[in-house]
Amino acid sequence: MNKEEMIKDLGKEVFPIGNENIEYAQYFVGDSYLNVLSMEGVIIGNVTFAPGCRNNWHIHHGGGQILLVTGGTGWFQEWGKQPRKLKTGDVVHIPAEVKHWHGAASDSWFAHLAIEVPGDNKSNEWLEKVSDEEYNNLNK
Template sequence: MKIIHGRAEGAQTEQRGATFDGTVWADPILPTTDGVTINSVYFTPGARTHWHRHERGQILQVTTGSGWVCSEGEAPQRLQPGDVVWVPPGERHWHGASTGCAMSHVAISLGTTQWETPVSEDDYLAAQR
Protein backbone atom coordinates (compact mmCIF):
# COMPACT_ATOMS: atom_id res chain seq x y z
CA MET A 1 0.00 0.00 0.00
CA LYS A 2 1.14 3.52 -0.73
CA ILE A 3 -0.57 6.64 0.61
CA ILE A 4 -0.13 9.84 -1.35
CA HIS A 5 -1.00 12.77 0.87
CA GLY A 6 -2.60 15.72 -0.89
CA ARG A 7 -0.26 18.08 -2.65
CA ALA A 8 3.03 16.42 -1.87
CA GLU A 9 5.84 18.79 -1.02
CA GLY A 10 7.60 19.88 -4.17
CA ALA A 11 4.69 18.99 -6.49
CA GLN A 12 4.15 21.84 -8.92
CA THR A 13 1.42 22.81 -11.32
CA GLU A 14 2.80 22.40 -14.84
CA GLN A 15 1.78 24.28 -17.94
CA ARG A 16 1.55 21.69 -20.70
CA GLY A 17 2.70 22.56 -24.18
CA ALA A 18 4.19 20.23 -26.78
CA THR A 19 1.27 17.76 -26.90
CA PHE A 20 -1.58 20.24 -26.38
CA ASP A 21 -3.09 23.18 -28.26
CA GLY A 22 -4.10 26.21 -26.20
CA THR A 23 -3.30 26.77 -22.53
CA VAL A 24 -3.47 23.65 -20.36
CA TRP A 25 -2.37 23.24 -16.73
CA ALA A 26 -1.86 19.94 -14.88
CA ASP A 27 -1.53 19.20 -11.18
CA PRO A 28 -0.02 15.85 -10.26
CA ILE A 29 -2.24 13.75 -7.98
CA LEU A 30 -0.26 10.52 -8.28
CA PRO A 31 3.14 10.60 -9.96
CA THR A 32 3.68 7.53 -12.12
CA THR A 33 3.39 4.53 -9.81
CA ASP A 34 3.23 0.98 -11.18
CA GLY A 35 2.37 2.36 -14.63
CA VAL A 36 -0.50 4.55 -13.38
CA THR A 37 -0.41 8.35 -13.54
CA ILE A 38 -3.17 10.62 -12.18
CA ASN A 39 -3.39 14.34 -12.95
CA SER A 40 -5.97 17.05 -12.46
CA VAL A 41 -5.99 18.86 -15.81
CA TYR A 42 -7.40 22.34 -16.53
CA PHE A 43 -8.12 23.33 -20.15
CA THR A 44 -8.81 26.98 -21.00
CA PRO A 45 -11.60 27.55 -23.57
CA GLY A 46 -10.58 26.00 -26.89
CA ALA A 47 -7.61 24.09 -25.44
CA ARG A 48 -7.25 20.39 -26.21
CA THR A 49 -4.86 17.46 -26.36
CA HIS A 50 -3.25 16.19 -29.53
CA TRP A 51 -4.35 12.80 -30.80
CA HIS A 52 -2.94 10.12 -28.52
CA ARG A 53 -3.24 6.53 -27.27
CA HIS A 54 -2.71 4.85 -23.91
CA GLU A 55 -1.06 1.47 -23.58
CA ARG A 56 -3.57 0.18 -21.03
CA GLY A 57 -6.36 2.77 -21.39
CA GLN A 58 -7.42 6.01 -19.73
CA ILE A 59 -10.19 7.13 -17.40
CA LEU A 60 -11.38 10.75 -17.43
CA GLN A 61 -13.68 12.21 -14.76
CA VAL A 62 -14.97 15.68 -15.62
CA THR A 63 -15.08 17.95 -12.57
CA THR A 64 -15.98 21.39 -13.94
CA GLY A 65 -16.89 23.15 -17.17
CA SER A 66 -17.75 21.76 -20.57
CA GLY A 67 -15.74 19.97 -23.21
CA TRP A 68 -15.37 17.23 -25.77
CA VAL A 69 -13.85 13.80 -26.22
CA CYS A 70 -13.44 12.13 -29.60
CA SER A 71 -12.21 8.71 -30.70
CA GLU A 72 -10.87 8.33 -34.22
CA GLY A 73 -13.63 7.65 -36.74
CA GLU A 74 -16.42 8.68 -34.35
CA ALA A 75 -18.32 11.92 -33.73
CA PRO A 76 -17.09 14.07 -30.81
CA GLN A 77 -19.05 13.56 -27.59
CA ARG A 78 -19.97 16.42 -25.22
CA LEU A 79 -18.57 16.28 -21.67
CA GLN A 80 -20.17 17.83 -18.56
CA PRO A 81 -19.32 17.72 -14.82
CA GLY A 82 -19.82 14.25 -13.39
CA ASP A 83 -19.20 12.45 -16.70
CA VAL A 84 -16.73 9.56 -16.62
CA VAL A 85 -15.06 8.34 -19.82
CA TRP A 86 -13.31 4.99 -20.33
CA VAL A 87 -10.92 5.00 -23.29
CA PRO A 88 -9.84 1.41 -24.08
CA PRO A 89 -6.18 0.45 -24.55
CA GLY A 90 -4.71 1.69 -27.84
CA GLU A 91 -7.76 3.75 -28.88
CA ARG A 92 -6.69 6.95 -30.70
CA HIS A 93 -8.51 9.94 -29.20
CA TRP A 94 -8.38 13.56 -28.06
CA HIS A 95 -10.17 15.60 -25.37
CA GLY A 96 -10.41 19.22 -24.30
CA ALA A 97 -12.57 22.22 -23.46
CA SER A 98 -15.34 23.70 -25.57
CA THR A 99 -14.71 27.02 -27.32
CA GLY A 100 -16.71 29.09 -24.83
CA CYS A 101 -15.98 27.34 -21.52
CA ALA A 102 -13.01 25.98 -19.62
CA MET A 103 -12.99 22.35 -18.47
CA SER A 104 -11.22 20.40 -15.74
CA HIS A 105 -10.96 16.66 -15.44
CA VAL A 106 -9.07 14.06 -13.49
CA ALA A 107 -7.09 11.92 -15.93
CA ILE A 108 -6.03 8.42 -14.90
CA SER A 109 -3.58 7.16 -17.50
CA LEU A 110 -2.65 3.48 -17.52
CA GLY A 111 0.70 2.50 -18.99
CA THR A 112 2.60 4.64 -21.46
CA THR A 113 1.06 7.39 -23.59
CA GLN A 114 1.83 7.61 -27.29
CA TRP A 115 1.41 11.23 -28.42
CA GLU A 116 0.59 11.90 -32.05
CA THR A 117 -0.42 14.81 -34.28
CA PRO A 118 -2.44 17.91 -33.34
CA VAL A 119 -6.21 17.85 -33.84
CA SER A 120 -6.97 19.99 -36.89
CA GLU A 121 -8.91 23.19 -36.33
CA ASP A 122 -11.63 21.88 -38.68
CA ASP A 123 -12.01 18.64 -36.69
CA TYR A 124 -12.11 20.54 -33.40
CA LEU A 125 -14.63 23.14 -34.63
CA ALA A 126 -16.84 20.34 -36.04
CA ALA A 127 -17.43 19.32 -32.41
CA GLN A 128 -18.85 22.76 -31.63
CA ARG A 129 -21.56 22.53 -34.33
Protein backbone atom coordinates in the same frame (compact mmCIF):
# COMPACT_ATOMS: atom_id res chain seq x y z
CA MET B 1 -9.69 35.13 -18.59
CA ASN B 2 -7.20 34.77 -15.76
CA LYS B 3 -6.84 31.82 -13.41
CA GLU B 4 -9.12 33.29 -10.72
CA GLU B 5 -11.88 33.96 -13.26
CA MET B 6 -11.43 30.41 -14.57
CA ILE B 7 -11.92 28.97 -11.09
CA LYS B 8 -15.10 31.01 -10.71
CA ASP B 9 -16.25 29.87 -14.19
CA LEU B 10 -15.66 26.20 -13.34
CA GLY B 11 -17.48 26.48 -10.05
CA LYS B 12 -16.14 25.24 -6.76
CA GLU B 13 -12.56 24.05 -7.20
CA VAL B 14 -12.44 20.34 -6.31
CA PHE B 15 -8.67 19.90 -6.69
CA PRO B 16 -5.99 22.56 -7.02
CA ILE B 17 -5.52 23.66 -10.64
CA GLY B 18 -1.75 23.24 -10.69
CA ASN B 19 0.86 24.91 -12.82
CA GLU B 20 1.07 25.56 -16.53
CA ASN B 21 1.40 22.22 -18.30
CA ILE B 22 4.86 22.99 -19.69
CA GLU B 23 6.05 19.36 -19.80
CA TYR B 24 3.30 18.34 -22.27
CA ALA B 25 2.62 21.75 -23.90
CA GLN B 26 3.93 20.53 -27.26
CA TYR B 27 1.03 18.04 -27.39
CA PHE B 28 -1.69 20.63 -26.69
CA VAL B 29 -3.28 23.44 -28.68
CA GLY B 30 -3.92 26.25 -26.19
CA ASP B 31 -3.21 26.62 -22.50
CA SER B 32 -3.52 23.79 -20.01
CA TYR B 33 -2.63 23.23 -16.35
CA LEU B 34 -1.51 20.05 -14.62
CA ASN B 35 -1.53 19.01 -10.98
CA VAL B 36 -0.28 15.47 -10.41
CA LEU B 37 -2.32 14.20 -7.46
CA SER B 38 -0.82 10.72 -7.16
CA MET B 39 2.24 8.86 -8.42
CA GLU B 40 1.76 5.92 -6.05
CA GLY B 41 -0.02 2.81 -7.32
CA VAL B 42 -2.21 4.63 -9.80
CA ILE B 43 -1.15 7.87 -11.50
CA ILE B 44 -3.83 10.57 -11.22
CA GLY B 45 -3.56 14.05 -12.69
CA ASN B 46 -5.91 16.99 -12.50
CA VAL B 47 -5.84 18.51 -15.99
CA THR B 48 -7.46 21.89 -16.65
CA PHE B 49 -7.97 23.23 -20.17
CA ALA B 50 -8.54 26.89 -21.09
CA PRO B 51 -11.42 27.52 -23.53
CA GLY B 52 -10.48 26.11 -26.94
CA CYS B 53 -7.60 24.03 -25.59
CA ARG B 54 -7.33 20.40 -26.61
CA ASN B 55 -4.66 17.74 -26.70
CA ASN B 56 -3.41 15.99 -29.83
CA TRP B 57 -4.67 12.64 -30.93
CA HIS B 58 -2.87 10.05 -28.82
CA ILE B 59 -2.79 6.39 -27.79
CA HIS B 60 -2.15 4.89 -24.35
CA HIS B 61 -0.19 1.70 -24.96
CA GLY B 62 -0.20 -1.08 -22.36
CA GLY B 63 -2.94 0.46 -20.20
CA GLY B 64 -5.91 2.72 -20.78
CA GLN B 65 -7.17 5.83 -19.07
CA ILE B 66 -10.26 6.96 -17.17
CA LEU B 67 -11.42 10.58 -17.25
CA LEU B 68 -13.60 11.94 -14.44
CA VAL B 69 -14.98 15.34 -15.45
CA THR B 70 -14.89 17.75 -12.51
CA GLY B 71 -15.86 21.04 -14.15
CA GLY B 72 -16.80 22.92 -17.29
CA THR B 73 -17.69 21.60 -20.72
CA GLY B 74 -15.43 19.67 -23.06
CA TRP B 75 -15.10 17.10 -25.81
CA PHE B 76 -13.85 13.54 -26.18
CA GLN B 77 -13.47 11.62 -29.43
CA GLU B 78 -12.22 8.18 -30.37
CA TRP B 79 -10.79 7.74 -33.86
CA GLY B 80 -13.54 6.86 -36.33
CA LYS B 81 -16.37 7.69 -33.90
CA GLN B 82 -18.58 10.71 -33.30
CA PRO B 83 -17.34 13.27 -30.75
CA ARG B 84 -18.94 13.20 -27.31
CA LYS B 85 -19.71 16.42 -25.43
CA LEU B 86 -18.64 16.19 -21.77
CA LYS B 87 -19.95 17.94 -18.67
CA THR B 88 -19.31 17.81 -14.94
CA GLY B 89 -19.92 14.31 -13.59
CA ASP B 90 -19.26 12.45 -16.85
CA VAL B 91 -16.94 9.43 -16.86
CA VAL B 92 -14.98 8.29 -19.91
CA HIS B 93 -13.32 4.86 -20.09
CA ILE B 94 -10.56 4.76 -22.71
CA PRO B 95 -9.21 1.28 -23.44
CA ALA B 96 -5.53 0.75 -24.19
CA GLU B 97 -4.55 1.11 -27.85
CA VAL B 98 -7.48 3.42 -28.74
CA LYS B 99 -6.57 6.61 -30.63
CA HIS B 100 -8.42 9.60 -29.10
CA TRP B 101 -8.28 13.22 -27.98
CA HIS B 102 -10.01 15.39 -25.35
CA GLY B 103 -10.23 19.06 -24.47
CA ALA B 104 -12.34 22.09 -23.64
CA ALA B 105 -15.28 23.49 -25.57
CA SER B 106 -14.49 26.77 -27.30
CA ASP B 107 -16.50 28.79 -24.78
CA SER B 108 -15.76 26.99 -21.49
CA TRP B 109 -12.97 26.01 -19.18
CA PHE B 110 -12.79 22.25 -18.68
CA ALA B 111 -11.26 20.10 -15.95
CA HIS B 112 -10.93 16.36 -15.50
CA LEU B 113 -9.03 13.86 -13.45
CA ALA B 114 -6.95 11.64 -15.73
CA ILE B 115 -6.44 8.23 -14.13
CA GLU B 116 -3.93 5.91 -15.74
CA VAL B 117 -5.14 2.31 -15.85
CA PRO B 118 -2.34 -0.02 -14.76
CA GLY B 119 -0.80 -2.24 -17.42
CA ASP B 120 2.42 -3.68 -18.78
CA ASN B 121 4.94 -1.80 -20.92
CA LYS B 122 2.94 1.44 -20.66
CA SER B 123 3.67 4.43 -22.86
CA ASN B 124 1.85 7.28 -24.55
CA GLU B 125 2.13 7.83 -28.27
CA TRP B 126 1.41 11.45 -29.19
CA LEU B 127 0.13 11.94 -32.73
CA GLU B 128 -1.19 14.71 -34.96
CA LYS B 129 -3.07 17.79 -33.77
CA VAL B 130 -6.86 17.92 -33.98
CA SER B 131 -7.27 20.30 -36.91
CA ASP B 132 -8.85 23.70 -36.36
CA GLU B 133 -11.49 22.75 -38.95
CA GLU B 134 -12.43 19.52 -37.10
CA TYR B 135 -12.50 21.30 -33.76
CA ASN B 136 -14.40 24.40 -34.92
CA ASN B 137 -17.12 22.21 -36.48
CA LEU B 138 -17.81 20.73 -33.01
CA ASN B 139 -18.42 24.12 -31.47
CA LYS B 140 -21.03 25.41 -33.94
